[in-house]
Amino acid sequence: MAASDCQPLVMPRHIIQEGNEAPDGRRTAPAALRNTAPLIEALRARLPSEGRVLEVASGTGQHAAAFAAAFPALSWMPSDVDPGQRESITAWRRESGLRNLAEPLDLDIATPWPVAPEAVQAVLTINLLHLIPELFVSRLFEEARAVLSDGGRMIVYGPFLRGSSYASDGDRAFDASLRARDPMIGYKSVETVSDIALETGLIPIATDAMPANNLLLTFAHQ
Numbered sequence: 001m002a003a004s005d006c007q008p009l010v011m012p013r014h015i016i017q018e019g020n021e022a023p024d025g026r027r028t029a030p031a032a033l034r035n036t037a038p039l040i041e042a043l044r045a046r047l048p049s050e051g052r053v054l055e056v057a058s059g060t061g062q063h064a065a066a067f068a069a070a071f072p073a074l075s076w077m078p079s080d081v082d083p084g085q086r087e088s089i090t091a092w093r094r095e096s097g098l099r100n101l102a103e104p105l106d107l108d109i110a111t112p113w114p115v116a117p118e119a120v121q122a123v124l125t126i127n128l129l130h131l132i133p134e135l136f137v138s139r140l141f142e143e144a145r146a147v148l149s150d151g152g153r154m155i156v157y158g159p160f161l162r163g164s165s166y167a168s169d170g171d172r173a174f175d176a177s178l179r180a181r182d183p184m185i186g187y188k189s190v191e192t193v194s195d196i197a198l199e200t201g202l203i204p205i206a207t208d209a210m211p212a213n214n215l216l217l218t219f220a221h222q
């Protein structure tokens, strides 16, 4: 199937996200608890100083609430394909009271996005690329480019191969476990993602090393 066929991407529930849920509906995921502070620090150098940020596959919404609080000059637009995750994002939004945090969009990376062309200054996605087939990475970058304004940034975070090398034995084992569940998914190399970005007109401009061997990759719409 070609990504351009615009079929919804149905991800098995067990790899969507694990976590806890508070009585008010706010979910928390352990990985997001760990990486929020380092992400905020790294994003300070990569996000635009003002404008709209579309967060794709926001998950629980804890990132969205923390990022909207950390970057008050940005309007944060969270999204997720999963209705349960969107309810959690809404609960985080309600609890935060933040005026720069929007209601979550129902956005499936594999189908046309409910966002106007050139409407946002940054697109951010965290811990998604290793969970989707490569064809959908292309789809993600194509849609991101369409919604970014001139000079906008596409920012992706997660675990990646460097060439054909894993950063650690733990990464090798995690990737093997993903591929055992679904041979179409798993780690992508930095080079593969950069090639896909270049094909869609997004230029690699920064690679930030993050805790746990993860990377934050930034691409510019020029």
Ligand SMILES: C[S@@+](CC[C@H](N)C(=O)[O-])C[C@H]1O[C@@H](n2cnc3c(N)ncnc32)[C@H](O)[C@@H]1O
Pocket (backbone or CB within 6 Å): 008, 009, 010, 011, 015, 016, 017, 029, 031, 032, 056, 057, 058, 059, 060, 063, 080, 081, 082, 085, 107, 108, 109, 110, 125, 126, 127, 128, 131
């Ligand atoms: C591993 S979680 C990461 C969530 C969040 N970014 C974080 O780091 O905590 C992956 C997320 O991707 C979302 N997702 C799965 N398939 C998707 C799709 N086709 N389009 C958009 N989001 C999707 C899931 O619902 C889930 O919230």
